[in-house]
C-alpha cells in the first residue's frame with residue numbers, strides 16, 4: 001500500500017518566536033519569502049504525499065488558507081501582467097489536498113497525532129512531519145523513510161540523526177540493533193532523557209512513518225514526560241509489540257524552531273538561491289571584515 005497521507009501538527013503556540021507569533025502562526029513565518037510550513041509540505045509532496053492533515057488550534061486558519069486557491073490574488077496578478085508570480089501562487093493552491101482537525105487542548109504530541117485518527121484507514125501507514133525542522137536533501141527525508149518502510153514489510157520507521165550527548169534531553173532518543181547500513185531494528189524509544197540516562201545519541205527531529213495501529217496505543221498511554229501524552233511513549237510500546245525501525249537519514253537539518261536555526265537557514269537558503277546568492281555572499285564577506 002502506498003503512503004499518501006501525512007499528519008502535520010501545527011497547534012503549538014510558538015512561544016520561542018514571540019512577539020512575532022502573537023498574531024501569526026509560527027509555521028507562517030517566512031525564511032526569505034517562503035513560509036516555513038511550505039518547505040515541510042513540499043518535502044511531503046515530493047515524497048509521494050497527496051493529502052495533508054493539519055492538526056490546528058485557534059488562530060491557525062492562515063495555514064489552511066495558504067494552501068488553498070486565492071482567486072482574487074490570482075486575477076490581480078494576471079491583470080497587472082505578473083505572470084511568474086501568478087504561476088507561483090497558483091501552484092501553491094494546487095500543491096496538495098488539505099484537511100484540518102482542531103486539537104482543542106494542547107496535551108502533547110501524542111494527543112495531537114491522535115486527532116488525525118479518523119483520516120487514516122485500518123492497516124494504512126502514514127507520515128508525520130513536525131514543522132519545527134526543515135531538512136534539505138535531493139532525496140527528501142520522508143521519501144527515504146517510505147523506502148525503508150517498504151523494505152521492511154510496511155513497518156513503522158523513525159528518522160534519526162546523531163546529536164551531541166549533551167543535547168539528548170531535547171529529543172526522542174532511540175536504541176536498537178543495527179540490521180543494515182544506517183538502519184536499526186528499534187528496541188526502545190525514550191522521550192528527552194538526560195545525557196546520563198540516554199541509551200544512545202540517535203535523536204528524531206520529527207520525521208516518522210507510522211502504521212494506523214499506533215492510534216490504539218495513543219489511546220492507551222498515560223501522560224509521560226512533562227505531563228504530556230508523548231508520541232515517543234506510543235512508539236516505544238509499538239516497538240515492544242511489533243516491528244519498528246529507525247533510519248539515520250541523509251540531509252542537512254535546520255532547527256527552525258530556534259532563532260539560531262532560523263538564522264542559519266535564512267543565510268544558507270539565500271546563498272543557495274540564484275537571485276540572491278551573489279548579493280548574500282558579498283554582504284556576508286563585507287560584514288565579516290567589520291567584525
Ligand code: G1P
Nearest residue numbers: 109132170171172204205206232
Ligand atoms: C517533539 C518530540 C520529540 C522530538 C522533537 C523533535 O518534542 O516529542 O521526541 O525529538 O519533537 O523536534 P518538542 O520539540 O515538541 O518538545
